[in-house]
Structure formats: structure tokens, C-alpha cells
Amino acid sequence: MKTNITLNSLLLLLCLPAANLKASPETFDFKDPKGVNNAVFQLDAPLESVNGSANGISGTVNFDPANPGATTGVIDVAAESLTVPNPLQKEHLHGPNWLDVAKYPDIRFEAQSFANVKTDGNITTALVTGPFSLHGVTQTISVPLTLTYLPGRLGDRVPGMHGDLLVIRSQFVLKRGDFNIQKRHYEDKVSNEIHLTLAIAGAAVKP
Amino acid sequence: MKRIFYWLAAITTVGASLVWTFAGGNLGWTKTSDVVKQLDPVTGIEGITYHQAFHPGVDFLGAALVLAAILAAIGFILPRKSLKKAQ
Numbered sequence: 152m153k154t155n156i157t158l159n160s161l162l163l164l165l166c167l168p169a170a171n172l173k174a175s176p177e178t179f180d181f182k183d184p185k186g187v188n189n190a191v192f193q194l195d196a197p198l199e200s201v202n203g204s205a206n207g208i209s210g211t212v213n214f215d216p217a218n219p220g221a222t223t224g225v226i227d228v229a230a231e232s233l234t235v236p237n238p239l240q241k242e243h244l245h246g247p248n249w250l251d252v253a254k255y256p257d258i259r260f261e262a263q264s265f266a267n268v269k270t271d272g273n274i275t276t277a278l279v280t281g282p283f284s285l286h287g288v289t290q291t292i293s294v295p296l297t298l299t300y301l302p303g304r305l306g307d308r309v310p311g312m313h314g315d316l317l318v319i320r321s322q323f324v325l326k327r328g329d330f331n332i333q334k335r336h337y338e339d340k341v342s343n344e345i346h347l348t349l350a351i352a353g354a355a356v357k358p
Numbered sequence: 359m360k361r362i363f364y365w366l367a368a369i370t371t372v373g374a375s376l377v378w379t380f381a382g383g384n385l386g387w388t389k390t391s392d393v394v395k396q397l398d399p400v401t402g403i404e405g406i407t408y409h410q411a412f413h414p415g416v417d418f419l420g421a422a423l424v425l426a427a428i429l430a431a432i433g434f435i436l437p438r439k440s441l442k443k444a445q
Binding site for chain 2: 185186187188189191204206234236237238239240299301304307308316318350351352
């Protein structure tokens with residue numbers, strides 16, 4: 152009997168690391184305490200160029216390092232956080248004729264499916280598809296994404312905290328006309344094409 | 359009185375041109391902030407923050423020149439009589 156208990160305990164001990172190896176998805180929170188996360192937008196029209204950024208980023212992403220292709224999640228950008236250096240341009244951008252941030256406060260992308268997933272070390276590239284909501288219009292889009300998994304690096308970024316980091320980078324182009332933002336108007340001054348560059352880091356805190 | 363308006367127009371033109379030139383001669387729109395980029399060494403992300411700064415653009419210069427033109431026009435319209443009275 153005593154031998155059986157000891158054997159069972161030994162088996163349990165041997166099984167524990169195996170159970171840990173079969174990792175489950177981690178949930179990464181993209182509300183950045185350092186305020187570094189940002190989305191840059193560029194509109195290059197024949198007469199004018201508008202460049203700005205947004206830092207009101209939040210959302211969560213479920214990422215499994217053993218199966219990056221199964222990643223899902225939602226990223227929100229507070230429309231009010233979109234900033235351009237010219238105050239009048241910013242006022243117009245936020246106003247009812249353009250983004251109407253009072254009525255449509257969120258810009259949202261939901262990652263639903265991954266394709267062309269390639270993983271090299273801790274870097275995964277993929278084409279992610281999902282609904283993108285802007286100015287009250289939702290369109291399904293596919294965008295290229297690079298995910299960099301940094302296990303155990305949260306403490307290097309935020310002292311006193313333990314956990315992993317996930318960095319998401321993406322560059323893609325949207326057309327404001329597709330989202331009913333002054334469709335076919337002022338295209339000589341405000342380009343229809345919006346070039347977006349996203350660079351955000353999420354944290355999965357561990358005890 | 360005419361002379362005062364002509365002087366105000368001249369001062370506005372020269373003053374605005376000097377401010378615009380010494381503030382960098384920005385050929386775009388007026389900016390009230392500067393973009394400051396800071397690299398996060400762990401993630402490699404370039405954080406973007408805005409610091410308050412005034413960079414007058416061509417709209418500032420244009421508005422000043424329009425104001426100067428209005429002042430000069432007022433001076434031109436004013437009758438010479440009021441100039442004599444002022445003297």
C-alpha cells in the first residue's frame with residue numbers, strides 16, 4: 152500500500168511538467184501602462200499631406216505560442232485619441248463632418264481567422280481577417296500581421312511585474328470612402344487612402 | 359490718422375514675417391505641437407508623444423498679410439482731412 156502511494160506520487164510529479172508543456176492560450180492586455188502603443192496614419196493627397204497618430208489603444212488578444220494560428224482578439228482605438236499637430240485640422244478630424252468621434256468613439260478590429268501562418272523562432276507572420284469598424288461602418292478586411300512573442304520579458308519593461316509580452320506590428324491601407332467618411336469629397340486635399348502603421352505591445356501578467 | 363494705419367500695416371507685415379522666418383519658415387499649416395519619438399528598448403516600438411510648441415505656418419503668414427492689407431486699405435480710404443486734423 153505504501154509503495155503504491157509513493158509510486159502514484161512519483162507518477163503525479165512526472166506528469167506535472169508534461170501538463171505545463173501543453174500550454175493554453177495566454178490573454179494579453181493591450182492597455183499599455185507606458186503609453187508607447189500607437190497607430191500612425193498618413194494621408195498623402197495631391198495638395199496636402201496629413202500625418203498623425205493615436206495612442207488610446209486597448210483590447211485583449213488570446214495567443215498560444217504553441218499554436219499562433221489560433222490567435223483571436225480585439226483591438227480598440229479611441230477615436231478621440233487621434234492627433235495631428237495642427238489644432239484646426241484636429242478639430243475638423245474629430246468633428247461631425249469627418250470622424251464624428253462623439254457619435255462613433257471607437258475604432259475596432261477583431262481578429263477572427265489567421266491564414267498563411269509562418270513561425271520562425273518567436274516571430275509569427277500571418278494574414279489576419281476580421282471585421283473592422285470605423286465611423287459606424289463595419290467591413291471585413293484582411294491585413295498582414297507580425298507577432299513577436301517575448302516570454303518572461305514583462306519585468307524588463309515594467310519593473311516589479313512578471314509575465315510575457317506580445318508585440319503586434321502591421322501596415323495596411325484603408326479607403327475612407329469605404330467607411331462613409333466624406334466619400335468622394337475633398338480627395339485632392341484629403342487622400343481617400345489611409346496608410347496605417349500599427350505597433351503595439353500587450354502584457355500577460357503572471358503571478 | 360492715415361499714417362497710423364499705414365504704420366500698423368507695415369509693422370504687422372514685418373513682424374509676422376520675422377516671427378514666421380525665425381520660427382522655422384514652416385511652409386505647411388501652423389503647428390502647436392512637436393512629435394517626440396522614443397524607442398522602447400524591450401519591444402522595439404517607437405512611442406509617439408506630443409509636446410507643446412508653436413510653429414507658425416503659411417496660414418499664420420497669410421492671415422497677417424490679409425490683416426496688414428485691411429489696415430492699409432483703411433488708411434487709404436480715410437480722408438486726408440483727418441490727417442490734417444491729427445497734425
